[in-house]
Amino acid sequence: MKNKLRITIMSIIILLISIFNMLIPIRSFSELENRYLEILPNLKYEDILDGDYSSDFEKYTTDQFPFRDIWIRIKTASDLILMKKDNGRVYFGKNEFLFDVNNKVDYEKLKNNIQYINKFIEKLNTEKNLKVNLIIIPSKESIHEEHLPDYAPIIDEINLSSIIESHVSTQGEVLNLIPVLKTKKDEYIYYKTDHHWTSLGAYYSYLEIANVLGFKPLEKEAFKKELVSKDFLGSQYRKINLFNGSADEIYKYSLDKDIINSIIVNENVERNDLYDYSFLEKGDKYSFFLGGDYGLTEINTKNYNGKSLLLIKDSFSNSLVPFLTNHYEKIYMVDTRYYGGSVTNFALDNEFDDIVLALNNMNIAQFNSLGSLTR
Amino acid sequence: MVFSSVLFLFYFLPLVLIIYFLSPDRFKNLILFLSSIFFYAWGEPIYVWLIILSTILDFTCGKEIGKSKEKNQKAKARFWLFISIFANLGILSFFKYGDFIILNINSLLGINIGLMNLALPIGISFYTFQTMSYTIDVYREEVEVQKNFISFGSYVALFPQLIAGPIVRYKTIEKELNDRVVSLDSISQGITRFIVGLGKKVLIANNIGLVWDTVYKSDIASLSILTSWIGIIAFALQIYFDFSAYSDMAIGLGKIFGFEFLENFNYPYTSRSITEFWRRWHISLGTWFKEYVYIPLGGNRGGIITHLRNILLVWFLTGFWHGASWNFIYWGMFFGVLLILEKLFLRNIIKKLPKVIGLSYTLLAVLVSWVIFSFETTNAIIGYLKAMFIGNGVMFDNLSLYLLLTNLPLFLIGIVGSTPYPKKLWLRLREKLRIDGVIENLYLVFILTISIAYLVDQSFNPFLYFRF
Numbered sequence: 001m002k003n004k005l006r007i008t009i010m011s012i013i014i015l016l017i018s019i020f021n022m023l024i025p026i027r028s029f030s031e032l033e034n035r036y037l038e039i040l041p042n043l044k045y046e047d048i049l050d051g052d053y054s055s056d057f058e059k060y061t062t063d064q065f066p067f068r069d070i071w072i073r074i075k076t077a078s079d080l081i082l083m084k085k086d087n088g089r090v091y092f093g094k095n096e097f098l099f100d101v102n103n104k105v106d107y108e109k110l111k112n113n114i115q116y117i118n119k120f121i122e123k124l125n126t127e128k129n130l131k132v133n134l135i136i137i138p139s140k141e142s143i144h145e146e147h148l149p150d151y152a153p154i155i156d157e158i159n160l161s162s163i164i165e166s167h168v169s170t171q172g173e174v175l176n177l178i179p180v181l182k183t184k185k186d187e188y189i190y191y192k193t194d195h196h197w198t199s200l201g202a203y204y205s206y207l208e209i210a211n212v213l214g215f216k217p218l219e220k221e222a223f224k225k226e227l228v229s230k231d232f233l234g235s236q237y238r239k240i241n242l243f244n245g246s247a248d249e250i251y252k253y254s255l256d257k258d259i260i261n262s263i264i265v266n267e268n269v270e271r272n273d274l275y276d277y278s279f280l281e282k283g284d285k286y287s288f289f290l291g292g293d294y295g296l297t298e299i300n301t302k303n304y305n306g307k308s309l310l311l312i313k314d315s316f317s318n319s320l321v322p323f324l325t326n327h328y329e330k331i332y333m334v335d336t337r338y339y340g341g342s343v344t345n346f347a348l349d350n351e352f353d354d355i356v357l358a359l360n361n362m363n364i365a366q367f368n369s370l371g372s373l374t375r
Numbered sequence: 376m377v378f379s380s381v382l383f384l385f386y387f388l389p390l391v392l393i394i395y396f397l398s399p400d401r402f403k404n405l406i407l408f409l410s411s412i413f414f415y416a417w418g419e420p421i422y423v424w425l426i427i428l429s430t431i432l433d434f435t436c437g438k439e440i441g442k443s444k445e446k447n448q449k450a451k452a453r454f455w456l457f458i459s460i461f462a463n464l465g466i467l468s469f470f471k472y473g474d475f476i477i478l479n480i481n482s483l484l485g486i487n488i489g490l491m492n493l494a495l496p497i498g499i500s501f502y503t504f505q506t507m508s509y510t511i512d513v514y515r516e517e518v519e520v521q522k523n524f525i526s527f528g529s530y531v532a533l534f535p536q537l538i539a540g541p542i543v544r545y546k547t548i549e550k551e552l553n554d555r556v557v558s559l560d561s562i563s564q565g566i567t568r569f570i571v572g573l574g575k576k577v578l579i580a581n582n583i584g585l586v587w588d589t590v591y592k593s594d595i596a597s598l599s600i601l602t603s604w605i606g607i608i609a610f611a612l613q614i615y616f617d618f619s620a621y622s623d624m625a626i627g628l629g630k631i632f633g634f635e636f637l638e639n640f641n642y643p644y645t646s647r648s649i650t651e652f653w654r655r656w657h658i659s660l661g662t663w664f665k666e667y668v669y670i671p672l673g674g675n676r677g678g679i680i681t682h683l684r685n686i687l688l689v690w691f692l693t694g695f696w697h698g699a700s701w702n703f704i705y706w707g708m709f710f711g712v713l714l715i716l717e718k719l720f721l722r723n724i725i726k727k728l729p730k731v732i733g734l735s736y737t738l739l740a741v742l743v744s745w746v747i748f749s750f751e752t753t754n755a756i757i758g759y760l761k762a763m764f765i766g767n768g769v770m771f772d773n774l775s776l777y778l779l780l781t782n783l784p785l786f787l788i789g790i791v792g793s794t795p796y797p798k799k800l801w802l803r804l805r806e807k808l809r810i811d812g813v814i815e816n817l818y819l820v821f822i823l824t825i826s827i828a829y830l831v832d833q834s835f836n837p838f839l840y841f842r843f
Contacts, residue, residue: 002812003563009816010566013823018385033836054376054417061381062834072835074828085781088585089835151777239835 020066027064031283032072032238037063069241076242085149089239096245097147097192098236099140102155102362110160110365114167117357117364120373121172123344124355130347132172133212135358136161137197137205137316140190142361143181157361164364175212177205191248194234196286199251199319206323213354215327223253228277232285250285252322259325261300265291274299274322289318295338299331310347310355312336312373314363328353336367342375376417377538378569378624379576381830387414395632404529404552407632411532415497418538422496425466430531433459433506434524437513441520444513452514459510463503470496475699498538500696504663506531509545511667518546526552535628539621541639541659544666548634555633565630567819572623574822575792577829580616583609583789586782591749593774595758601771603762605778607742610749612789615644618657637662644793647733648722649713649740660696664689686718687711697748702756706747713740 030037041047041056048054065071079087086092091099121132141148142157158178165174181189181197181204189201197205203220210217232248252275263271276291290297293315308330311317317333324331332350334343347355359367376383391410398406416423436459443452468476474490481487509530512518521527530552536543590598590606598606622639629636643655653661672685687708694707717725725733743760750756761767779786791797808814 003559005812006563006816006819007559007566009820010570010823013820014385014389017827018389021385035836049420051418051420054420058380058382059834061386062831065381065831068831071828071831074825075832078825078828082784083781084785085777149777150780151773153774153777 017066021061021064024064024066030063030068032069032241034238034284039064072240073242076240080242085152087240090236091149091152092240093144093147093149093152095147095192096243097140097144098240098243099144099148099152099154100195100236102141105155105160105362105365109368110163111167113364113367113370114164116370116373118167118169118172120344120347120357121169123374124347125171127348128352130352130355132355132357133209134164134168134172134174135205135209135212135356136164136174136176136178136364137314137358137360138178138181139360139362140195140197142178143185144190146185155362160365161361164361173212175208177208180204180208188249191232191234192245193237193243193248194232194286195236196234196316196319198248199253199322202316202320203253203323206320209320209324209356209358210327213356217323218255218326220253222255224256226252226254228252228275228288229280229285233283234286238283250280250288254322255326257302259302261302263300264298265294266296267298274325286315286318290321290333293318293335293338294333295335295340297333299325299333301325301329301331303327303329305329307353308332308351310334310350310352312343312355312357312359314359314367316360317358320358336369336372339372341372343373344375376414378621378628379573379826379830381827384573384827384830392631403555404523404526407534408525408529408532411529411534411537414534415532415537419497422494425470425496425499426502426532429463429466429502429506430528431524432462433510433531434521434527436510437520437527438522440510440513444516456510456514460507463507467499467503469493470499472695472699501540501542502531502537504542505545508542508663508667512544512546518549521545521549521552523553533629533634535625535632535634536636539618539625540657541622541625541636542663543636543659544663547637551634557631557633561630561633565627565632567627567815568630569624569627570819570823570826572620572625572627573826575616575620575623577826578822579785579789579792580613580620581829581833583616583782583785584613586778587613589774589778595755595762596767598759598762598767599769599772599775600762600766601775602778603759605775607745607749607759607763608786609782611644611742611745612786612793614745615640615793616789642793642795644738644741645734645795646737647730648717648725648737649710650717650722652737652741653710653714660693664693668692683715686715690714700751702747702751702753705756706744709744709747 026039027037028039029035038056038059040060041053043053046052047056062068076087080092084092086101089101091101093099117134121134124130124132138157138161139155141154145154148154161176161178165176168174181201184201184204187200188198189204190197203223207217227249229250230247232250233243234248237243260272260274263274265271271291274290275288277288279285279287279291284292293313299321303326305328307328309324309328309332311321311324311331311333313333313335314337321331321333332346332352334346336343364370376387378384387410391406394410395403395406412423412427415426419426436455439455440452440459443449443455470493473493477488477490509518509521509527513520521530530543530545530548533543586609587606590602590609593602619640626636626638637659639657639659641655641658643652646652646655669685669689672688673681674685675682690707690711691704692707693710694704697703697706713721725736746759746763747756750759
């Protein structure tokens with residue numbers, strides 16, 4: 001009797017899941033993981049022979065597993081119960097902070113990237129007498145290190161940024177944001193569950209950048225601060241899918257008047273708002289800022305001062321640009337990951353008053369796309 | 376295909392079990408054979424022909440040895456035995472040791488023959504040893520010739536033990552091949568064993584293995600003492616839980632189908648001597664080498680020199696079986712030397728000392744052996760041992776403290792789980808409480824559920840920036 005019960009229970013569990021597997025509809029995209037899921041692979045003889053079919057089919061079985069996101073949650077719960085301080089992808093920090101588990105710095109790639117940056121700086125200086133400003137944006141780990149789990153190994157960005165600073169060409173200007181953001185670390189300047197800085201963090205950086213570029217920044221009080229989302233669970237949350245802290249808040253800092261004339265994305269899509277409210281309903285809420293990352297974005301403002309800015313960026317700039325639009329008539333944003341052309345040519349072909357390269361510390365070391373700076 | 380996968384648990388296994396139990400007895404071996412070949416071909420679509428050929432060859436050899444024995448043609452019987460051994464060791468040497476042999480000839484003679492770069496066919500170290508056990512035992516007249524090719528094929532390819540053992544000698548399941556009895560008891564025990572094994576692999580082995588991965592990838596010369604110890608202990612736990620889990624799952628599956636495989640692990644980390652360790656670790660391998668190499672060579676007879684030679688030879692081969700690289704040979708010889716020392720005088724000394732001394736000595740020797748096992752180059756081995764015993768100048772650093780803190784519960788579970796105490800405690804509680812079935816079922820469901828969660832999580836692959 002005891003045996004029958006055990007056999008029955010286990011068989012039912014396995015059979016139920018197997019049947020579920022076959023009955024549930026195939027999902028082609030996972031919002032949580034932000035990627036396409038493997039669907040049933042086609043049966044081809046060559047694929048069978050070289051093992052592709054069997055590995056694709058195995059990927060299909062796990063990608064299409066019923067209630068996949070819930071199982072991830074169970075695993076995270078298990079990690080937490082075992083008092084693990086990381087789940088392989090994310091550190092469970094103190095005070096509800098999450099941090100990325102970072103890989104090592106590839107110093108070869110860093111060296112190459114700095115070389116690309118320097119070539120760009122020197123070209124712009126020689127041909128247009130323009131000083132390129134490199135802005136090093138710190139990662140959350142280096143500002144909020146007191147929230148990391150004890151002894152957690154992370155990349156020393158103070159060291160990394162000083163390496164970068166010392167190798168950047170003197171024809172350019174470097175602004176390392178670590179010191180100023182460190183003084184603000186007790187304020188809400190980085191999201192707990194996302195790797196980006198908050199709008200407040202971007203604001204404080206904007207103050208420093210204004211200093212370097214030589215214009216007077218607007219006071220914080222000049223802006224209307226609006227809470228646009230109080231349940232933001234960001235990139236780091238998506239790597240664990242289980243969080244018992246409170247969600248992040250996204251604030252929008254805007255002026256009373258509407259200063260945007262037009263926004264043209266990739267030379268063919270027109271928008272009229274810096275912010276894309278549709279993303280607030282989805283998982284990837286940070287894309288509220290500018291709708292995400294695009295190769296080329298042209299912003300025309302109502303500040304008819306004739307000044308124009310070229311901003312070569314990563315996703316951190318998306319929440320920084322709203323502050324900069326108050327000081328330029330035209331801003332071009334280039335994301336090297338998606339821009340197909342040569343940034344040097346673009347910079348030389350157009351008239352710019354200021355050129356800024358605003359990149360996160362780790363991205364300077366990790367990006368594979370900085371070659372397009374000098375193509 | 377691996378047992379610890381969604382594919383096996385929810386696609387292959389349910390299908391095979393349903394077909395198997397619904398079909399009449401006379402088709403059961405055919406189903407086992409076909410599903411096992413499919414299981415093998417799934418992971419090895421090209422070299423599946425090799426295992427089929429090996430099966431045909433040894434089936435034929437077995438029949439011929441039997442026929443020769445009947446007609447009292449001793450030389451002919453021996454001839455067919457040699458064909459089997461030669462062919463099996465031949466394909467094993469070729470695929471597994473071919474490049475090793477070429478590399479060594481190259482360095483010895485200063486020439487430069489090109490490497491073959493062949494992929495190693497899955498399970499070849501296991502199935503060649505299994506089929507040899509058949510032909511040798513037929514020759515020794517310890518088993519009957521298997522006249523049914525399908526039955527023989529299902530022995531060779533039996534998917535429960537095909538990929539990672541245990542090495543099942545033909546004589547162990549000879550009777551069950553032809554005539555199996557499956558009871559609710561055996562199926563229930565099989566399910567239990569399988570789920571426990573699944574948990575050991577997915578929850579303990581895979582996770583403690585991540586600690587070793589981190590340490591292994593670090594620069595050896597900069598390891599702190601604590602990190603090096605944490606690393607090798609993690610590896611010791613990983614390899615035990617991984618390997619014994621595989622045996623658990625194999626034995627469990629075997630029971631469901633009606634086969635009783637022999638135990639392969641018996642709490643090896645509780646051993647108080649290396650002699651005892653090798654009676655508790657990978658038992659089927661030790662047994663195979665004893666039966667088919669050590670004893671035929673004379674074992675412990677023929678004087679002390681012959682005895683020592685036999686031991687060293689067996690351990691050379693045992694090490695070499697584990698991999699085509701010199702460090703595996705050193706690993707085997709390391710144990711060979713310790714075993715000789717124990718036989719000569721060490722064991723007697725240990726027996727008179729407190730138990731904890733024997734235990735500490737054994738664990739220390741085993742941990743050192745795992746360092747030899749893990750690194751291919753002598754430099755790395757010496758470097759790691761130096762990090763452990765002399766240090767690189769630092770006792771502990773952030774990395775070691777972090778690894779220890781974040782994995783402490785896991786280490787404790789692993790260490791305690793390597794002892795028979797949890798089971799003993801449970802058995803004693805069971806007697807007193809008498810509600811064992813419910814709690815055990817809950818425990819199994821719990822292990823299964825968490826294991827599934829970990830399996831699904833392994834495939835989790837989030838992208839930060841998506842591009843439509």
